[in-house]
Amino acid sequence: MSQKRTRRPNTIKSFVAGGESHYANEAVDFDAARDSFLRHCRVKNLSDQSLRYYSEGLKSLYEGLRELGVDRPLDVTEDHIDDLILARKDGGLSDAYVNSLLRGWRVFFRFLHEDGYIPANPTEKTRLIKAERRIIQTFTREQINKLLAVPDRTTFTGYRNFVLMLTLLETACRISEIEALKVTDIRWRERVMIVYGKGRKERQVPFQKTLEKHLKEYIAIRGLLDHDYVFVNIDNGPMKKRAMQDEIGKIGREANIKGVRCSPHTWRHTAAKLYIMNGGDVFSLQKILGHSTLQMVQTYVSLFGTDIAAQHRKYSPLEGLDR
CATH class of the missing domain: 1.10.150.130 (Tyrosine recombinase, N-terminal domain)
Structure with missing residues (x-):
């Protein structure tokens, strides 16, 4: 045999x-x-x-x-x-x-x-398990406004947290990418950020006038430091992603957000959802998100290509009946 x-x-x-x-x-x-x-x-x-x-x-x-x-x-x-x-x-x-x-x-x-250390690969035939597809949790517009209203923008940490959430929503960046963002990575004239994603891949992420205004104001308040990281803590050290996650979670509790996890990744999903719902195309979204394939972007399109609740109100099978 x-x-x-x-x-x-x-x-x-x-x-x-x-x-x-x-x-x-x-x-x-x-x-x-x-x-x-x-x-x-x-x-x-x-x-x-x-x-x-x-x-x-x-x-x-x-x-x-x-x-x-x-x-x-x-x-x-x-x-x-x-x-x-x-x-x-x-x-x-x-x-x-x-x-x-x-x-x-x-x-x-x-x-x-x-490399010849073991005679056989025990995972050679192992395939990924079939994962159940769950609905991607995102913030509603009402929840976004509640979250943005929480930080006390008269304080440094409050305004920093406000700008942090604006940046997550506008750019759809991963929190690790925001953690690593430096002032020198921002191209003000072109309104793009140079971010370094998974696999050290560099990409340009655009932003518009509203974020430009708040980022410039925040960086002016931040002032010159002995490092170039954009987001800093109260001791002027680079703000770590765990601290960012904790701050966003705390803001979510203060805003009394229910039914959705308040995390940087939820901001990323929300940004992708709004981009699609506002008419953005999949190829530019793929580049913004830094995905190597269209698979995840197509998931966003299938879920958020139309506002399902609004479409159902318009085309409800039951509401259209004469009773």
């Missing part, structure tokens, strides 16, 4: 004659495997965010495998990966989060296999 062909590792590290004592450390020690993989990622010049993603994903992988009694990368099988998927789902993790873990695990084991 012929054996199914699989890709052969191009280097010989795991198949040295002399028994298991001659396996490379990466095959028998998870710490060594992790360190080699993360070094490989650094050599490829992956971002700090990507390195954190892989590191956290591998921590979850190791913990799960140890619970299954597996101590070496060499011993991991496809069944072990399936067991981990079920355990994570049974533990209450969302389908999207499980898929996020799986993506990292697949890259890790592919590296170990292709």
Whole structure:
């Protein structure tokens, strides 16, 4: 019976004659495997965010495998990966989060296999799980106005938070991109920001007169500092994304927003929704958002291409009947 062909590792590290004592450390020690993989990622010049993603994903992988009694990368099988998927789902993790873990695990084991540390890739046949498609939560116009009304714009932190929310709504940037934004990244004449997204990809994000006015005023109040980051804390240090998330969550509670999570990512979804509802096209939205494919943008279009409630009021099957 012929054996199914699989890709052969191009280097010989795991198949040295002399028994298991001659396996490379990466095959028998998870710490060594992790360190080699993360070094490989650094050599490829992956971002700090990507390195954190892989590191956290591998921590979850190791913990799960140890619970299954597996101590070496060499011993991991496809069944072990399936067991981990079920355990994570049974533990209450969302389908999207499980898929996020799986993506990292697949890259890790592919590296170990292709570099010759393990003879087989246990994730070679592993596919992402079918995730349920949930409605994307966004703010209504009324909620937007309530949120923007909360900050005390007579104080530095209040005006900063106000401008932060305006920036999120106008640009649809990720919070990590706003965290990294510098004054020198703003091209006032063209009204664009240079932002660095996933995979260190640079893109230009446009903004209009209203944000220009408030950004200029905020930066003037911010003043000259020993760094160029746009958003700063009360001690004049760069404002971290966790602090931004906390501030927006606090503003949401003060505005008594219900039924939707008050987070920077909800602002991003809201910006995309309003862009589509106002007649924007998918290709320019894809560039603004920094998505590599149209898949997510098409989701926005399918959900928000028309205001469903308004259209239903206009074309209700029941309301049009003579009764």
